[in-house]
Amino acid sequence: MASLVVAEHDNRTLKDSTAKTVTAAAQISTPVHVLVAGQNCDAVAQAAAKLAGVEKVLVADDAQYAHMVAEPMEALILSLADKYDAILAPATTNGKNYLPRVAARLDVPQISEILKVVSPDTFERPIYAGNAIQTVQAPAGKKVITVRTTAFKAAGATGNAAIEKIAAAADPGISKFAGEELSKSERPELTSAKIVVSGGRGMGSGENFKLLEQLADKLHAAVGASRAAVDAGFVPNDYQVGQTGKVVAPELYIAVGISGAIQHLAGMKDSKVIAAINKDEEAPIFQIADFGLVADLFKAVPEMVQELTRLGY
Amino acid sequence: MKVLVPVKRVIDFNVKVRVKADQTGVDLANVKMSMNPFDEIAVEEAIRLKEKGKAGEIIAVSIGPAQASETIRTALAMGADRGILVKADGDVEPLAVAKILKAICEAEKPGLVILGKQAIDDDSNQTGQMLAALLGWPQGTFAHKLDITDSAATVEREIDGGLQTVEIKLPAIVTTDLRLNEPRYASLPNIMKAKKKPIDEKTPADYGVDVTPRLKVLKVTEPPKRQAGVKVKSGTELVDKLKEIGAI
Numbered sequence A: 001m002a003s004l005v006v007a008e009h010d011n012r013t014l015k016d017s018t019a020k021t022v023t024a025a026a027q028i029s030t031p032v033h034v035l036v037a038g039q040n041c042d043a044v045a046q047a048a049a050k051l052a053g054v055e056k057v058l059v060a061d062d063a064q065y066a067h068m069v070a071e072p073m074e075a076l077i078l079s080l081a082d083k084y085d086a087i088l089a090p091a092t093t094n095g096k097n098y099l100p101r102v103a104a105r106l107d108v109p110q111i112s113e114i115l116k117v118v119s120p121d122t123f124e125r126p127i128y129a130g131n132a133i134q135t136v137q138a139p140a141g142k143k144v145i146t147v148r149t150t151a152f153k154a155a156g157a158t159g160n161a162a163i164e165k166i167a168a169a170a171d172p173g174i175s176k177f178a179g180e181e182l183s184k185s186e187r188p189e190l191t192s193a194k195i196v197v198s199g200g201r202g203m204g205s206g207e208n209f210k211l212l213e214q215l216a217d218k219l220h221a222a223v224g225a226s227r228a229a230v231d232a233g234f235v236p237n238d239y240q241v242g243q244t245g246k247v248v249a250p251e252l253y254i255a256v257g258i259s260g261a262i263q264h265l266a267g268m269k270d271s272k273v274i275a276a277i278n279k280d281e282e283a284p285i286f287q288i289a290d291f292g293l294v295a296d297l298f299k300a301v302p303e304m305v306q307e308l309t310r311l312g313y
Numbered sequence B: 001m002k003v004l005v006p007v008k009r010v011i012d013f014n015v016k017v018r019v020k021a022d023q024t025g026v027d028l029a030n031v032k033m034s035m036n037p038f039d040e041i042a043v044e045e046a047i048r049l050k051e052k053g054k055a056g057e058i059i060a061v062s063i064g065p066a067q068a069s070e071t072i073r074t075a076l077a078m079g080a081d082r083g084i085l086v087k088a089d090g091d092v093e094p095l096a097v098a099k100i101l102k103a104i105c106e107a108e109k110p111g112l113v114i115l116g117k118q119a120i121d122d123d124s125n126q127t128g129q130m131l132a133a134l135l136g137w138p139q140g141t142f143a144h145k146l147d148i149t150d151s152a153a154t155v156e157r158e159i160d161g162g163l164q165t166v167e168i169k170l171p172a173i174v175t176t177d178l179r180l181n182e183p184r185y186a187s188l189p190n191i192m193k194a195k196k197k198p199i200d201e202k203t204p205a206d207y208g209v210d211v212t213p214r215l216k217v218l219k220v221t222e223p224p225k226r227q228a229g230v231k232v233k234s235g236t237e238l239v240d241k242l243k244e245i246g247a248i
């Protein structure tokens, strides 16, 4: 039949995670359609139409979808579900929020955070914080899947899909968006950055994160953190990398003052190159680091910034 | 208002799991098991609502093997009032758990169900959302802050971009994130008291739910291993090495 990918976006820009989910969808069932649910989201629909391999973009432009509140999203996706044998969303906080509702209503299991499409009904997914990989086969019937986007390449921008406006579904009227407080940053997004510099409890304070920001700015890197640094209030919750935060797989991950608990490793161990700075030579992070530096971070990070400056970064 | 708190018995978060040589799963023999950490946060939140006079009875439910009664006892020792153990061996998938919980909600009529956002064993992050959908209730997932009035809940949620607030009508489902609260330790007197609190024993069949897994696990393997690399002596050398290999 076909697969439906629910787009991740902020009404202005289409997120890279959508392009990666399209790649996964194309391996399961074609043609691939993309659903853009939002408000005043024309630019997003245009961008989705350019994704290679997408045949059609469905646009539901309505106030109830402006913030992807789960209940209206469920109603909308269910209204389309008949025509698809696979429904996918990136494993973002949005996808994780609305998609299990759809699976439950369709009476099918959801397959969360797939890493690989082995065959159209068989998938690999991480369990136990990524310490084991499960290969699961879905039963006959519709497949509802969230995609770990670090595991898939983004579809290119060579497509030219048709854009079709669709009607909104009736709002279930049991929930509403009531505000948001978004972290503002000029730096690249954590999950799509080529380089990530993360700080842990060893940073000692939020003020000290400025040190990491200097390093990040030299490298055009995103700034991340361990749970301990977030819990301590050094940085906002959306910086958290790990099993229960964001999963990243940049070209380079620099862990500073992070011990390397399994829950943290779950979110970054697929990075191409890992560098770690920690004053404790026994810290588990060194067991997976390509480059380890046993040193006080307050000495090591300024040294890095200085050397980068010298090299013209 | 009654509050229902589902709690799952899982491998302790400090244990490093080992994949079985025959690739059928992970080795759970003789490993420490505990309450799923997100569920502890859920129990704590329910107790705080009760302490503020916003919740009445707190019911802890676990679906799992006989030993899951220990997990319920932990919830009772923290301050839950009674327990329901739905005995089921082997893996019960999130959808089946949600169906059992739905049946319990229909019988108990809670105003709020607070669950952990994910269990740290299967990392599915589905059960709360599925339960909400089956009941036709709204949800506030990944809760960072929760406020309750007579008819509605305001839930501040941890999202990829920061924080989002939703207002949902009661009855509703809330799933916890890490920063919602810091769970208490049960005191010795409360552990003793918990031994006297009732736990009802049920089976999935009592609720008419078939818990046969729908997904077929073909194998469980180890992820690719990373090797420790080289040590460098200074921040300067680290930068030089990273440049050498083209990482920066």
Ligand SMILES: Cc1cc2nc3c(=O)[nH]c(=O)nc-3n(C[C@H](O)[C@H](O)[C@H](O)COP(=O)(O)OP(=O)(O)OC[C@H]3O[C@@H](n4cnc5c(N)ncnc54)[C@H](O)[C@@H]3O)c2cc1C
Pocket (backbone or CB within 6 Å): A199, A200, A201, A202, A203, A225, A226, A227, A228, A229, A240, A241, A242, A243, A244, A245, A246, A256, A257, A258, A259, A260, A261, A262, A263, A264, A267, A277, A278, A279, A280, A283, A295, A296, A297, A298, B013, B037, B038, B120
């Ligand atoms: C349910 C659950 C979910 C979790 N999810 C996550 C998650 O998603 N992400 C996550 O990160 N964690 C998560 N955790 C927490 C995890 O178990 C660890 O507690 C956490 O990762 C530790 O953070 P840390 O490494 O910053 O702190 P610590 O373990 O305290 O390590 C701090 C490190 O800094 C070093 N240090 C201190 N000062 C200096 C200095 N001046 N110079 C150099 N080094 C220094 C120390 O040697 C130490 O190794 C979770 C835990 C649970 C129970």
